[in-house]
Amino acid sequence: MKLKHLIPLVCLTTAVYAAPETFDFKDPKGVNNAVFKLDAPLESVNGSASGISGTVSFDPENPAATTGKIIVAAESMTVPNPMQKEHLHGPNWLDVAKYPEITFEAKSLANVKTEGDVTTADVTGTFSLHGVSKDITAPVKFTYLKDKLSARVPKMNGDLLVIRANFEINREDFNIQKGQYEDKVAPTIELSLAIAGACPQ
Amino acid sequence: MLLAASVTWLAAGADRGWTKTSVAVKTLDEVTGIEGITYKKQFVPGVDFLGASALVAGLLAGTSLFFRNKNKSTTKN
Numbered sequence: 207m208k209l210k211h212l213i214p215l216v217c218l219t220t221a222v223y224a225a226p227e228t229f230d231f232k233d234p235k236g237v238n239n240a241v242f243k244l245d246a247p248l249e250s251v252n253g254s255a256s257g258i259s260g261t262v263s264f265d266p267e268n269p270a271a272t273t274g275k276i277i278v279a280a281e282s283m284t285v286p287n288p289m290q291k292e293h294l295h296g297p298n299w300l301d302v303a304k305y306p307e308i309t310f311e312a313k314s315l316a317n318v319k320t321e322g323d324v325t326t327a328d329v330t331g332t333f334s335l336h337g338v339s340k341d342i343t344a345p346v347k348f349t350y351l352k353d354k355l356s357a358r359v360p361k362m363n364g365d366l367l368v369i370r371a372n373f374e375i376n377r378e379d380f381n382i383q384k385g386q387y388e389d390k391v392a393p394t395i396e397l398s399l400a401i402a403g404a405c406p407q
Numbered sequence: 408m409l410l411a412a413s414v415t416w417l418a419a420g421a422d423r424g425w426t427k428t429s430v431a432v433k434t435l436d437e438v439t440g441i442e443g444i445t446y447k448k449q450f451v452p453g454v455d456f457l458g459a460s461a462l463v464a465g466l467l468a469g470t471s472l473f474f475r476n477k478n479k480s481t482t483k484n
Contacts, residue, residue, distance in 0.1 A: 236443060236445075237434070237442075237443030238441070238443075239441075239442075239444050249424075249425075254431070254444045286427035286429050287425045287426065287453075351439070358436070358438045358439070401441070402436070402438075
């Protein structure tokens with residue numbers, strides 16, 4: 207049985223027992239994205255990544271128990287300048303051939319506040335980039351959209367979960383040209399994640 | 408040549424960054440409120456385009472000095 211056939215079964219089972227729902231973030235509409243910005247004195251680099259996948263287990267009755275893993279395909283990172291993109295993907299920077307995935311695995315949530323369908327929290331988890339894993343904490347916003355999947359994907363019933371997060375990392379923490387080219391490539395990378403996951407029923 | 412490059416650069420929005428071969432297009436997903444980003448192919452000349460044009464124009468102007476017409480016309484009364 208294929209994974210895509212298993213997900214509705216898992217969701218149905220979890221719904222019956224009021225357990226967490228498992229949301230798949232492989233987006234058929236292709237709008238899920240992660241935006242990155244580096245603002246150095248001489249150059250500004252802005253781009254985005256669209257190759258997002260992963261699953262998140264979310265219980266609207268107990269959002270604090272949320273766990274999951276989001277994966278970004280490093281190859282999908284794009285900037286409008288072709289030479290910048292070549293350098294970004296190349297062995298001196300992200301080395302996407304050697305490190306094809308950028309991941310964040312959520313371990314725990316703190317400061318959880320829920321108002322209606324929206325939950326905000328500080329998520330702590332392991333961020334892996336360029337072969338280096340580091341625990342980070344970032345503010346996150348979950349929007350639970352019950353029975354809204356059919357509005358997005360016709361003839362498919364289920365729920366949606368939208369996750370938004372904005373945080374910063376330092377490229378030096380991930381061994382990316384440590385101390386080099388700081389006038390052209392900022393050491394601080396601003397990341398902005400906006401993704402929607404589906405739990406078909 | 409430099410004039411033509413400058414007019415092209417100005418007409419394309421006078422971008423002060425590097426030359427781009429694609430531009431980001433944002434589309435709003437009404438259900439989730441997420442702004443999706445796609446890239447469409449479009450040439451946007453940057454300051455490197457201006458610099459390269461100035462360099463080529465300078466080289467052409469310098470080279471042209473070697474091909475000046477040395478025959479001076481004289482008039483007889």
